[in-house]
Amino acid sequence: MKGAIAAGHPLTAAAGARVLEAGGSAVDACVAAAFVSWVCESPLTGPGGGGFMLVHEAESGRTVVLDFFVAVPRAAAVGELLELAVDFDGDTQQLFRTGAAAVAVPGTALGLEAAHRRWGRVPWAELVAPASALARDGFELTPIQGYLHDILDGLLRHSPDGDAMYGVDGRAFRSGERFAIPALGATLDRLAAEGVSVLYTGDLAERIVEHVRGGGGALALEDLAAYEVIPREPVSVEYRGHEFRSNPPPSSGGVLIALGLLSLGDRDPTPSAIADAMEAQEAARDAAFARALYSGDAALQVLKGTTHISVLDADGNAASLSASLGSGSGVVVPGTGIHLNNMLGELDLAGASQPGERLTSMMAPSIVLKDGAPRLDG
Numbered sequence: 114m115k116g117a118i119a120a121g122h123p124l125t126a127a128a129g130a131r132v133l134e135a136g137g138s139a140v141d142a143c144v145a146a147a148f149v150s151w152v153c154e155s156p157l158t159g160p161g162g163g164g165f166m167l168v169h170e171a172e173s174g175r176t177v178v179l180d181f182f183v184a185v186p187r188a189a190a191v192g193e194l195l196e197l198a199v200d201f202d203g204d205t206q207q208l209f210r211t212g213a214a215a216v217a218v219p220g221t222a223l224g225l226e227a228a229h230r231r232w233g234r235v236p237w238a239e240l241v242a243p244a245s246a247l248a249r250d251g252f253e254l255t256p257i258q259g260y261l262h263d264i265l266d267g268l269l270r271h272s273p274d275g276d277a278m279y280g281v282d283g284r285a286f287r288s289g290e291r292f293a294i295p296a297l298g299a300t301l302d303r304l305a306a307e308g309v310s311v312l313y314t315g316d317l318a319e320r321i322v323e324h325v326r327g328g329g330g331a332l333a334l335e336d337l338a339a340y341e342v343i344p345r346e347p348v349s350v351e352y353r354g355h356e357f358r359s360n361p362p363p364s365s366g367g368v369l370i371a372l373g374l375l376s377l378g379d380r381d382p383t384p385s386a387i388a389d390a391m392e393a394q395e396a397a398r399d400a401a402f403a404r405a406l407y408s409g410d411a412a413l414q415v416l417k418g419t420t421h422i423s424v425l426d427a428d429g430n431a432a433s434l435s436a437s438l439g440s441g442s443g444v445v446v447p448g449t450g451i452h453l454n455n456m457l458g459e460l461d462l463a464g465a466s467q468p469g470e471r472l473t474s475m476m477a478p479s480i481v482l483k484d485g486a487p488r489l490d491g
Contacts, residue, residue, distance in 0.1 A: 115427045118142055121157070121420040124252060125150045128243050129424055132235060139424040140168060140232035141240060143432035144225050146422045148244035148301065152294060153252055156265050156279075156441040157420045160222040160300070160312060161321075161453035164436030165360050167347065167478040168232060171429030174485050176358045178478070180343040180471065181224025183217035183456045186336045187468045190214035192329015194458050197267045199440075210458030211268055211442045213328025217456040217472065218336045221436050222309040227342040228432070238305040245301035248450065251293030259288025265441045268455075274324075275443035278450065297450025313337045317449060324446045325453065336469075343471070355488060359479035360435075366477030419476055431487045433478035 116133035120126040129146035137145075143166065151159040158164070163183035169176045195212035229237055254262065262269065262285045269279040278294060279285065286292050303311055311317045318337045325332040347358040360366055419437040442455035456472060481488045 116142065116425055118146065118422070118424045120146055120150065120422045122150065122153045122255070122258070124153045124247065125420075125422065129422065131243070132240065133424070133426060135235070137235040137426070138232055138428075139426040139430040139432040140166075140228050141235040142426065143422050143424045143434050144229050144233065145235075145240040145243060146424070147221075147225055147434055147436065148241055149247060150420055150422065150436070151301075152244055152248045152297060153258070154420050155294065155297075155452055156261055156269060156438070158221070158436040158438055159297075159452045160304075160309075161216075161219045161442075161444075161446075161451050162436055162438040163217070163220045163454065163456070163472075163474075164224060164434060165364070165474070165476055165478050166224060166228050167358070167360065167431075167433040167480060168228065169358075169431040169480050169482075169487060170232075171431075171486070176347050176480060178345045178347050178360055179224055179228055180345050180360075180364070181220035181227070182364070182471055182474050182476075183219060183454055184336070184340065184471050185457070185468050186218055186331035186333060188331045188333060189468075190329060190331040190457070195271065197271060199264055199267060209268055209440045209455070211271070211440070211444065211455040212458070213325045213330035213444055215439070215442060215455035215458030216325050216330045216332050216444060216453045218332060218340055219312075219454060220340055220342065222304065222312050223340060224342050226309045232430075232432075237308070241301050241305035245298045245305065248294045248298035248301060251291045254286055254288050254290055254292050256288045258292075259286070259290075262286050268441045269443045271443045272445065274445040274447050275452075278445050278452070279443070294450045296448055300449050300451060312451075313340060317446075317451075320449060321446050321451065321453070325444070328444070339469075354483065356482040357479065358482065360474075360477045362473075363471060364474045364476065366475040421478070425487060429486060431480055433480060435476040435478045437474075437476065 118126050118129040125146045128149040129142035132142040132145045166179045192214040194210040194214050196210050198206045198208050200206050266285040270276040322332055322334050345361050348361040350357045422434045424432045439455040442453055444453040
């Protein structure tokens with residue numbers, strides 16, 4: 114076996130599988146799949162979002178989490194958040210907040226580049242190329258993707274640029290229709306040739322900032338230039354002869370899962386025991402818990418739209434990537450295909466995360482080890 118991959122879209126998984134078949138590492142496959150997910154899962158993920166990648170090295174036994182989640186801009190936004198209702202099933206509505214004022218400092222592109230530099234062995238441009246071709250040529254929306262475009266339509270197309278990217282004949286794209294993002298294809302071509310620095314210190318960074326600040330957002334060139342990927346040691350818990358490793362503080366998801374496992378203890382995972390563990394997790398999800406994750410104050414981040422990729426290669430290396438735009442902001446940088454996040458709309462930031470500080474997240478890329486080897490990667 115040359116490896117295995119699971120992802121949120123068949124085309125995402127296929128891109129990673131091709132890399133594994135050619136002898137690429139788990140990280141190579143994860144990076145290639147992530148770029149394709151920017152195209153076929155664009156309401157959920159892309160260069161304008163943030164995320165985490167957990168990487169397990171088979172030879173050393175070490176696990177590292179790369180934190181490239183979004184950060185709070187150093188300046189305050191001057192515009193107001195736009196509130197839009199999303200109708201999930203005709204009876205259930207949820208209010209989302211978006212607009213340029215909701216855009217936090219993105220980190221996904223820089224995170225993928227950092228992972229590839231450290232663990233990749235396939236040339237960077239080769240990993241980007243399938244995604245850029247798919248963005249230009251387009252693909253047929255699956256029923257699940259058609260549903261996603263439909264329920265998020267109000268968010269995705271509230272702006273002229275969002276409508277130009279996600280609309281056809283004044284409506285959302287539907288299942289079975291061909292969806293393409295040629296502008297994103299051109300952006301990906303530049304990332305392949307020049308690296309992601311163009312998004313953080315180059316002319317694309319200037320275009321991103323100009324668009325966000327023009328809409329009343331706070332993102333500045335200094336925010337992008339100062340952004341860094343942070344390697345972290347995972348949180349670790351022993352459970353029934355296995356070791357669970359996951360996303361550490363300042364994010365909360367891995368800690369909450371670990372808390373649930375500790376609550377189970379040696380008990381068999383019966384429905385009753387699992388319910389008790391979930392109650393312990395829920396009881397911990399309060400403001401005091403969130404503040405404890407930081408040296409300063411923080412608020413618990415509950416993401417509404419996330420995608421995930423899990424990869425295991427032939428050598429036993431594993432990569433687990435969780436990434437998100439929030440709930441799909443509809444804030445699209447003209448001519449680039451870059452869909453930005455609305456993470457600041459997910460939080461009441463008053464007295465919470467400080468300017469320049471990384472937001473906390475419930476995302477928890479994880480791995481379960483048995484005798485030092487991966488048992489589960491997700």
